[in-house]
Amino acid sequence: MDDYGVTGATVEVQxxxxxxxxxxxxxITDVAGYGRWSPECVYGAWMDGADGPAVGAWFEARNEFADGFKTEVQCRVTVAEEPVRFGWDxxxxxxxxxxHWEYELVGRGEETLIRQWFTHGPGDSGMRRTVLADAGRAEESKxxxxxxxxRNMELTIAAMVRASGNCTRSGLSRLID
Structure with a gap:
């Protein structure tokens, strides 16, 4: 079945x-913080005794969307290379x-270049259901x-930076669209 390019669809911000x-x-490894910073994720917590990032560790998250749709998901850490990479499925x-979500960090003294990306996987999701429900508008919906x-990645990063209280410069410098 054609999924109109949903599997593998990626967005990245730096x-x-x-x-x-x-x-x-x-x-970025404070999964409970996402509930305070993200426009969609309203809750995050480590599961099964995990208390921090380690490959194979699980955390749960709850999301609420502007249209009222809510989800509960489980996430498995796939990358945890302190202090440069953190990712999960x-x-x-x-x-x-x-x-799949992932962060890559490049320290530059008092600054950090943050690269974050999302890649849609093969599993079922709201994005996939929306695209398949109206094939004529699949590309537009995707x-x-x-x-x-x-946009939500940038807003989440900005909220994280504000919450850190250790900003050496106000605001973010957006590097790419």
Missing amino acids: VLVGVRVEEVWRA VFGGEDLPFA QRRLNELG
Whole structure:
């Protein structure tokens, strides 16, 4: 079945922030913090006794969307290389992940270049269901969601930086669209 390019659809943002890489690492691996920073994720917590990032560790998250749709997901850490990379796969009740999220950090003294990306996986998701429900608008629906994810990444990063309280420069320098 054609999924109109949903599997493998990716969005990436890069921002330069006035925060040291160690501070950014603490923020991006604080899964409970996402509930305070993200426009969609309202809750996050480590599961099964995990208390921090380690490959194979699980955390749960709850998301609420502007249209009122709510989800609960489980996430498995796939990359945890302190203080430079953190990533996870998202599962919604099936064996295949429906998304992969990842951060890559490059420390530059008092600043950090943050690269974050989302890649849609083969599993079932709201994005896939929306695209398949209206094949005539598949590309438009897919691109709208990717754009929304990109904006939300930038808003989440900005909130993390503000919450760190250790900014050496106000604001974010957006490097790419």
